[in-house]
Amino acid sequence: MTPVSTHPASPTVGLFVTCLVDLFRPSVGFASVALLEAAGCRIVVPPAQTCCGQPAYNAGASETAAELARNVIVSFENCDYVVAPSGSCAAMIRLHYPRLFRDDPQMKFRADAVSRKCWELVSFLVDEMHFEGLLNDFDGDVTYHDGCSGLRELGIRDQPRDLMGKIAGLDLRELSAPDVCCGFGGAFCVKYPQISQAMADNKIDDITATGADTVLAGDLGCLMQIAGRLQRRGSPVRVRHIAEVLAGMTDHPAIGETKES
Amino acid sequence: MTTARDDILNRIRRANGGIDRKNAPTSHPVPARALGDHAVLVGRFIDMAREAAAGISRVNHRSDIPMAISAFLAAENLAGEIRISPDPRLETLPWESAPDLSVSAGRARADDPVSVTPAFAGIAETGTLMVHSGPDTPNTLHFLPETHIALLSTEAIVGGYEDAWARLRARFERLPRSVTLITGPSRSSDIERKVQIGVHGPRRLHIVLIDGEEI
Amino acid sequence: MRSTSDRFPENAARALGDPTLRAALSRLQQDTRVGRPAILDRLPEFNAIRDAASDIRTHGLDHLDVHLEIFERNVQENGGHVHWCRTGDDACAAIHEICRARGAKLIVKGKSMVSEEIALNDYLLAQDLEVVETDLGEYILQLRGETPSHVVMPAIHLTQDGVSQTFRDHHDDLDAGRDLDEARNLTDEARDKLRGKFLAADIGITGANFLVAETGTAVIVTNEGNGDLTQTLPPVHIVLASIEKIIPTITDALSLIRVLARSATGQEITCYTTFATGPRRDGDLDGPEEFHVVLLDNGRADLLGGEFRDILRCIRCGACQSVCPVYGAIGGHAYGWVYGGPIGAVLTPAFIGLEGARDLPEASSLCGACADVCPVKIPIPDLLRRWRRRSHGQKLSPPRARWGLALWAWFASRPELYRPAARIAMAILHWAGGRQGRLHRLPFARGWTVSRDFPAPEGGTFMDQWRAK
Numbered sequence: 006m007t008p009v010s011t012h013p014a015s016p017t018v019g020l021f022v023t024c025l026v027d028l029f030r031p032s033v034g035f036a037s038v039a040l041l042e043a044a045g046c047r048i049v050v051p052p053a054q055t056c057c058g059q060p061a062y063n064a065g066a067s068e069t070a071a072e073l074a075r076n077v078i079v080s081f082e083n084c085d086y087v088v089a090p091s092g093s094c095a096a097m098i099r100l101h102y103p104r105l106f107r108d109d110p111q112m113k114f115r116a117d118a119v120s121r122k123c124w125e126l127v128s129f130l131v132d133e134m135h136f137e138g139l140l141n142d143f144d145g146d147v148t149y150h151d152g153c154s155g156l157r158e159l160g161i162r163d164q165p166r167d168l169m170g171k172i173a174g175l176d177l178r179e180l181s182a183p184d185v186c187c188g189f190g191g192a193f194c195v196k197y198p199q200i201s202q203a204m205a206d207n208k209i210d211d212i213t214a215t216g217a218d219t220v221l222a223g224d225l226g227c228l229m230q231i232a233g234r235l236q237r238r239g240s241p242v243r244v245r246h247i248a249e250v251l252a253g254m255t256d257h258p259a260i261g262e263t264k265e266s
Numbered sequence: 267m268t269t270a271r272d273d274i275l276n277r278i279r280r281a282n283g284g285i286d287r288k289n290a291p292t293s294h295p296v297p298a299r300a301l302g303d304h305a306v307l308v309g310r311f312i313d314m315a316r317e318a319a320a321g322i323s324r325v326n327h328r329s330d331i332p333m334a335i336s337a338f339l340a341a342e343n344l345a346g347e348i349r350i351s352p353d354p355r356l357e358t359l360p361w362e363s364a365p366d367l368s369v370s371a372g373r374a375r376a377d378d379p380v381s382v383t384p385a386f387a388g389i390a391e392t393g394t395l396m397v398h399s400g401p402d403t404p405n406t407l408h409f410l411p412e413t414h415i416a417l418l419s420t421e422a423i424v425g426g427y428e429d430a431w432a433r434l435r436a437r438f439e440r441l442p443r444s445v446t447l448i449t450g451p452s453r454s455s456d457i458e459r460k461v462q463i464g465v466h467g468p469r470r471l472h473i474v475l476i477d478g479e480e481i
Numbered sequence: 482m483r484s485t486s487d488r489f490p491e492n493a494a495r496a497l498g499d500p501t502l503r504a505a506l507s508r509l510q511q512d513t514r515v516g517r518p519a520i521l522d523r524l525p526e527f528n529a530i531r532d533a534a535s536d537i538r539t540h541g542l543d544h545l546d547v548h549l550e551i552f553e554r555n556v557q558e559n560g561g562h563v564h565w566c567r568t569g570d571d572a573c574a575a576i577h578e579i580c581r582a583r584g585a586k587l588i589v590k591g592k593s594m595v596s597e598e599i600a601l602n603d604y605l606l607a608q609d610l611e612v613v614e615t616d617l618g619e620y621i622l623q624l625r626g627e628t629p630s631h632v633v634m635p636a637i638h639l640t641q642d643g644v645s646q647t648f649r650d651h652h653d654d655l656d657a658g659r660d661l662d663e664a665r666n667l668t669d670e671a672r673d674k675l676r677g678k679f680l681a682a683d684i685g686i687t688g689a690n691f692l693v694a695e696t697g698t699a700v701i702v703t704n705e706g707n708g709d710l711t712q713t714l715p716p717v718h719i720v721l722a723s724i725e726k727i728i729p730t731i732t733d734a735l736s737l738i739r740v741l742a743r744s745a746t747g748q749e750i751t752c753y754t755t756f757a758t759g760p761r762r763d764g765d766l767d768g769p770e771e772f773h774v775v776l777l778d779n780g781r782a783d784l785l786g787g788e789f790r791d792i793l794r795c796i797r798c799g800a801c802q803s804v805c806p807v808y809g810a811i812g813g814h815a816y817g818w819v820y821g822g823p824i825g826a827v828l829t830p831a832f833i834g835l836e837g838a839r840d841l842p843e844a845s846s847l848c849g850a851c852a853d854v855c856p857v858k859i860p861i862p863d864l865l866r867r868w869r870r871r872s873h874g875q876k877l878s879p880p881r882a883r884w885g886l887a888l889w890a891w892f893a894s895r896p897e898l899y900r901p902a903a904r905i906a907m908a909i910l911h912w913a914g915g916r917q918g919r920l921h922r923l924p925f926a927r928g929w930t931v932s933r934d935f936p937a938p939e940g941g942t943f944m945d946q947w948r949a950k
Contacts, residue, residue: 024893026943027903028907028942029936029938029939031941031946035946053896055892055893055896056893060886060889063866063869064869064882065868065869065871066890067870069886069890072894073890073894076893076894153847154849157852157853185850186846188806188846190847191846191847192882193843193846194846194928194929196844196882196928197493197843197844198929198932199494199497199932200810200811202931202933203497203503203810203811204806204807204810207507229936232919233929233934233936236919236933236934236936237933237934261934261935261936262918262919263918265916265917266916266919270565270566270567270571270778271565273567274549274565274567275550277782277783277785277786278546278549278724279546280786281786282542282543282544282546285543287540287544288536289540290540291540291733293533294732295526295533295736297530298525318749373767374767376680392749392750394750399765399768400765401762401764404765404766405767406713406714406767409710410710426735427738427739428735431735441698441758443559443759443761443762443765444713444757444758444768446709446753446755446756447753447754447755448752449749449750449751450752452704452705452706452753454617454618455634455746456617456618456621456635456636457617457618457621457636457641457664457667458505458639458640458641459637462665462668464668464672465617465668465704465706465707466615466672466675466676466679466705466706467710468706
């Protein structure tokens with residue numbers, strides 16, 4: 006029996022760029038597009054997308070979250086896939102959207118459908134598209150932080166390491182505790198800044214101890230937390246989203262830096 | 267007036283009223299390390315018990331037990347004053363073969379330094395002993411003296427906890443008042459997480475293993 | 482116990498400023514990081530047993546009424562007594578009554594978190610009874626007038642020097658020359674001190690890790706041997722346990738035991754696991770003459786009927802505390818009531834009310850490490866979100882946070898307004914970031930900039946640039 010392909014040869018991927026990438030780091034969005042196109046996808050970017058609703062969901066504002074979720078569901082239901090360069094937003098759509106519509110069977114059905122085709126970028130490239138990388142190189146010692154949602158809710162651990170392993174010149178130096186939270190946690194980091202700082206400091210001590218010159222992760226929230234604290238502590242370690250390195254788009258400044266800084 | 271009992275039970279019934287009550291689990295998985303032929307289980311029991319800081323001496327016959335105890339106490343620099351379970355199997359051991367031992371039987375007293383008791387079973391899974399209370403096996407002997415010497419026949423070594431309980435059920439119609447699984451001597455790591463062996467219970471647990479013969 | 486959960490931010494700040502505490506917590510978390518995988522690697526079946534453990538607890542709760550009645554009958558058939566208590570005060574009074582009937586003066590106690598929950602010691606001391614904690618950690622805390630900061634490692638917040646000073650302060654007959662510089666010596670000092678108490682006690686009170694319905698048995702899982710001396714030497718044994726500790730069978734207990742110590746202390750099994758069924762039997766030479774089980778509800782039957790039901794599966798292993806990065810930063814006391822860490826963040830609002838414990842469910846990054854290690858698979862982050870939902874519904878959160886969220890959501894659900902607003906806001910931030918590309922201070926975001934620089938936006942939003950392509 007011939008294996009049946011689970012997806013079209015050139016699937017239409019709706020890029021859910023995430024609010025943080027849209028606003029703070031568009032280059033991650035373009036890196037995602039480059040990677041997805043290289044993997045054979047056709048990209049659409051539904052123009053009505055804004056936020057997945059996770060901040061509201063985690064603040065206990067379920068109705069607000071549902072309203073935002075509805076917008077995402079409507080915007081993306083015609084795509085073959087929904088892909089986001091964030092484990093956290095992808096997990097929100099994949100795991101939590103269906104729960105938001107428990108009492109609305111019709112919306113629940115649509116949420117389930119979008120949920121099933123929602124992926125985090127790197128795991129989508131590896132697990133669904135069997136993407137082999139761009140054969141690019143990167144000269145540097147990097148370390149990698151596993152974002153909590155991607156790791157624990159979506160099981161993303163090996164995929165980013167697989168793709169990093171295919172980049173010539175990239176030397177991965179593992180953290181002693183790559184799976185421990187960096188202390189971002191959405192609104193948590195501003196509601197309890199001191200606790201968040203203590204958690205960030207543990208992460209940064211760990212990053213520094215690796216001797217890596219660049220730290221990567223798959224979630225811009227974690228990356229802004231890590232960059233913000235590293236830079237406040239005066240560390241020269243650069244911070245980038247993993248998609249930038251995978252796409253070979255590392256000419257532009259790292260997070261919280263400019264060409265002059 | 268409703269009693270507290272009825273009130274609590276009624277509120278539980280109300281809480282459980284609307285739910286789809288889950289059936290009892292169909293399986294209780296047993297680890298592979300609790301399985302194996304008897305010789306393997308004996309070896310595993312010894313390894314695991316030693317890892318838990320229990321000592322082991324092996325003898326071929328029950329008549330060798332007094333000398334094994336005497337040798338252990340001498341090696342540990344302990345006096346030969348032992349308190350044994352008032353169990354006919356222990357009382358009939360040839361204590362005269364170890365003249366340095368002074369033997370009395372009964373429940374443990376405050377200052378008894380060493381107890382000698384039978385162990386009902388040995389559990390290979392974690393190097394654990396099963397002991398129980400009873401007229402012949404006062405429970406204080408398991409916990410009060412600084413040194414506890416347990417006598418265990420290799421025939422009584424089983425694979426997992428369930429196997430030891432099966433033996434217990436086969437032996438006693440009524441569950442003994444107190445059943446304890448003992449794994450190594452007492453310990454604490456309450457101070458800076460440093461493991462200290464010997465807290466309120468015994469400082470030393472020594473197992474005399476009798477090969478193939480009942481105690 | 483009086484709660485300080487309403488002062489969580491201050492408690493946390495104090496904890497973060499305590500280097501001794503920070504060092505102790507970091508040691509715990511480091512040990513857990515190393516110890517847990519090491520012990521689990523040796524039991525390849527762990528996840529299968531964990532599934533069974535979770536099912537056992539669920540099944541037990543689903544039939545709690547039935548199992549409680551079976552348990553009661555079996556305790557009584559074995560000559561024991563069961564006391565049903567709605568509240569903590571009822572339980573304290575029931576225990577006091579047992580003590581009074583025996584003319585008891587001295588009580589020794591094994592470790593029991595439920596007794597902390599109902600402030601049993603304070604109650605009994607007020608009745609002129611002497612109560613002595615016998616678990617080493619609990620004994621030290623009793624001398625210091627402190628409460629446990631971890632459910633299985635109660636004195637994890639203390640150093641050896643602190644313990645040494647505590648003994649010097651409280652053991653009047655202590656020889657000034659006695660060397661208390663080693664943990665070994667401290668342990669011996671406590672052993673010597675408590676030996677007499679065990680032998681003289683009129684009553685022994687223990688908690689229970691499980692109550693087994695089919696046999697009427699109370700199970701305790703301990704390492705020090707104090708629990709067994711407590712329930713063997715005094716003439717009366719009182720088991721204080723909450724109703725959800727019930728499990729149907731001994732076999733169920735054995736499965737739970739396989740996950741308990743591994744999750745709690747990283748041991749294969751604790752030194753002692755004792756199954757106690759009723760008082761001394763005919764012909765027995767030792768053991769208690771009376772056996773009482775004080776069954777405490779204290780709000781649990783109501784929890785069972787609500788959206789926090791899953792928390793009743795908890796077997797108090799403390800794994801969620803040991804692994805939690807927030808607990809690891811501030812310790813258990815900052816949570817302000819009996820149970821700290823993730824389990825405390827779920828339980829405390831249920832026991833003392835959400836108004837006085839609003840911060841606890843909020844003070845979590847929802848990283849999920851707790852649910853990952855929970856041996857009975859309690860979805861702790863989901864339960865924390867449920868409390869947040871209630872907080873939000875009752876408007877307990879600060880107005881600024883609520884309005885900020887509402888404003889964000891208002892824009893985010895109107896893309897046609899959101900885009901231009903975002904364009905302007907990002908342009909300003911980009912400009913403000915200047916040559917450095919980051920901001921040291923940001924109005925309305927002091928929560929961020931107090932300890933972090935704020936990475937300025939790259940410039941231009943993705944959506945605008947994509948459309949322009």
